[in-house]
Amino acid sequence: MEQNEPFRSANVSDTVQIEEMTLSEDPRPRRASIGARRNPAAEAAIVAAARDLLGEVGFAGFSIDAVARRAGAGKPTIYRWWPSRTDLLVAVYERERAARLAEPETGALKGDLAAHARALFSAWRETPAGHALRGIVAEAQGAEPALVLLWGHLLPALARPIRAMLGDAARRGEVDPADTEMLAELVSGFLLRRLLTGQIDDDRAAIERMSRILATGRGRAK
Amino acid sequence: MEQNEPFRSANVSDTVQIEEMTLSEDPRPRRASIGARRNPAAEAAIVAAARDLLGEVGFAGFSIDAVARRAGAGKPTIYRWWPSRTDLLVAVYERERAARLAEPETGALKGDLAAHARALFSAWRETPAGHALRGIVAEAQGAEPALVLLWGHLLPALARPIRAMLGDAARRGEVDPADTEMLAELVSGFLLRRLLTGQIDDDRAAIERMSRILATGRGRAK
DNA sequence: GCACGATCGATACGATCCGTAACGGTCGTT
DNA sequence: AACGACCGTTACGGATCGTATCGATCGTGC
Numbered sequence: 001m002e003q004n005e006p007f008r009s010a011n012v013s014d015t016v017q018i019e020e021m022t023l024s025e026d027p028r029p030r031r032a033s034i035g036a037r038r039n040p041a042a043e044a045a046i047v048a049a050a051r052d053l054l055g056e057v058g059f060a061g062f063s064i065d066a067v068a069r070r071a072g073a074g075k076p077t078i079y080r081w082w083p084s085r086t087d088l089l090v091a092v093y094e095r096e097r098a099a100r101l102a103e104p105e106t107g108a109l110k111g112d113l114a115a116h117a118r119a120l121f122s123a124w125r126e127t128p129a130g131h132a133l134r135g136i137v138a139e140a141q142g143a144e145p146a147l148v149l150l151w152g153h154l155l156p157a158l159a160r161p162i163r164a165m166l167g168d169a170a171r172r173g174e175v176d177p178a179d180t181e182m183l184a185e186l187v188s189g190f191l192l193r194r195l196l197t198g199q200i201d202d203d204r205a206a207i208e209r210m211s212r213i214l215a216t217g218r219g220r221a222k
Numbered sequence: 223m224e225q226n227e228p229f230r231s232a233n234v235s236d237t238v239q240i241e242e243m244t245l246s247e248d249p250r251p252r253r254a255s256i257g258a259r260r261n262p263a264a265e266a267a268i269v270a271a272a273r274d275l276l277g278e279v280g281f282a283g284f285s286i287d288a289v290a291r292r293a294g295a296g297k298p299t300i301y302r303w304w305p306s307r308t309d310l311l312v313a314v315y316e317r318e319r320a321a322r323l324a325e326p327e328t329g330a331l332k333g334d335l336a337a338h339a340r341a342l343f344s345a346w347r348e349t350p351a352g353h354a355l356r357g358i359v360a361e362a363q364g365a366e367p368a369l370v371l372l373w374g375h376l377l378p379a380l381a382r383p384i385r386a387m388l389g390d391a392a393r394r395g396e397v398d399p400a401d402t403e404m405l406a407e408l409v410s411g412f413l414l415r416r417l418l419t420g421q422i423d424d425d426r427a428a429i430e431r432m433s434r435i436l437a438t439g440r441g442r443a444k
Numbered sequence: 445g446c447a448c449g450a451t452c453g454a455t456a457c458g459a460t461c462c463g464t465a466a467c468g469g470t471c472g473t474t
Numbered sequence: 475a476a477c478g479a480c481c482g483t484t485a486c487g488g489a490t491c492g493t494a495t496c497g498a499t500c501g502t503g504c
């Protein structure tokens with residue numbers, strides 16, 4: 001879904017600043033070592049290859065071998081910097097996710113939650129971040145380090161903006177401060193369940209309902 | 223994670239009387255064919271081996287080869303009846319889950335939800351059903367058939383008793399009937415997120431909080 | 445200047461697993 | 475009595491993982 005122009009390779013743009021267009025299939029650039037230090041071009045090419053691969057075939061076709069082939073890199077180079085497949089997935093996930101940050105400036109909790117959920121679903125749909133997170137969750141079901149990383153780092157990061165919204169709402173008196181933690185868990189549970197079942201389309205009705213139930217309670221339902 | 227309980231003895235319950243040809247010192251019991259029909263002993267031995275393997279090493283060490291070795295069965299026999307690894311996981315999951323059905327207390331929604339969540343966590347802890355479901359979810363992130371099975375069959379089955387409780391509550395006027403669907407999704411999201419992150423210990427406080435928020439709303443917080 | 449050493453890509457290895465094929469043997473069904 | 479679906483064994487091709495080895499590259503420290 002991204003850039004596909006088979007640009008005629010002019011130069012390699014070797015400086016530290018790496019553009020993300022260094023991924024085409026050139027004859028044999030043979031990106032060699034640049035000395036006793038990490039080659040930023042290799043790092044960028046590997047992450048870009050992993051990202052594109054995830055975007056094209058999803059987690060199903062994601063393998064270190066395939067990434068190495070696509071990036072024109074050696075597997076030892078990948079394993080040197082990302083000790084496991086999970087780490088590479090995390091690198092892709094965090095790089096893609098960093099670009100999209102939702103602003104919770106709405107004022108009412110319900111609107112904040114809905115906007116955030118819609119923005120997150122959109123990011124998961126339109127970047128490989130969704131596939132990356134799905135893969136990480138999958139690996140966490142069989143590998144202990146991935147599980148620790150998931151619920152010690154990634155899920156807290158996922159819940160952080162939600163918790164921030166809930167904190168604001170608590171300060172405004174919209175919710176009981178004692179409930180914010182569980183409310184954040186319920187929201188992230190909703191998001192995660194939708195992601196893992198492939199239901200991240202822009203279902204505004206469902207998002208609206210979720211936000212209303214969790215933001216305003218439902219005791220006084222219509 | 224991996225708090226492997228010695229869940230049950232390795233007895234192959236129901237179905238058919240099985241001689242102890244699985245663990246004895248005999249070199250090769252060689253359970254042969256019984257003619258042009260399915261051998262219940264083979265089926266029971268395979269499912270039992272899969273269940274025990276899940277209970278001992280979790281989804282990480284679960285493979286068809288390992289199950290075949292343990293069951294003294296041939297891989298073709300397994301693939302004949304369970305066309306994919308996912309199907310075998312489902313067989314284990316549904317067999318273990320069938321034993322434990324929580325009865326709704328028919329009192330108030332909050333208590334029903336809490337009791338059900340606690341019973342489910344308990345079953346996931348003390349039988350391999352939790353490991354099986356985690357494996358199915360993991361495979362659903364990379365295989366389309368598993369995904370279809372998960373959210374077309376398993377998750378609806380998981381949500382069914384919850385939806386029933388919510389239906390009762392709606393008839394009692396406790397919740398708006400229009401909210402039952404999303405409430406069921408939120409509850410199952412809570413359960414699933416806890417399972418996938420290995421947090422299915424008997425956290426009564428959290429379960430209580432979840433039940434209170436979803437059952438009674440939280441607009442009138444203390 | 446110069447040896448050291450970490451890096452690069454290429455290749456290969458052992459191990460594991462998947463899903464299927466071929467085969468001889470078993471035994472109800474027809 | 476022939477048929478055919480079943481069983482377990484063995485084996486295969488393909489894919490993947492993670493690691494080892496190698497020659498070449500080129501900053502860094504002496």
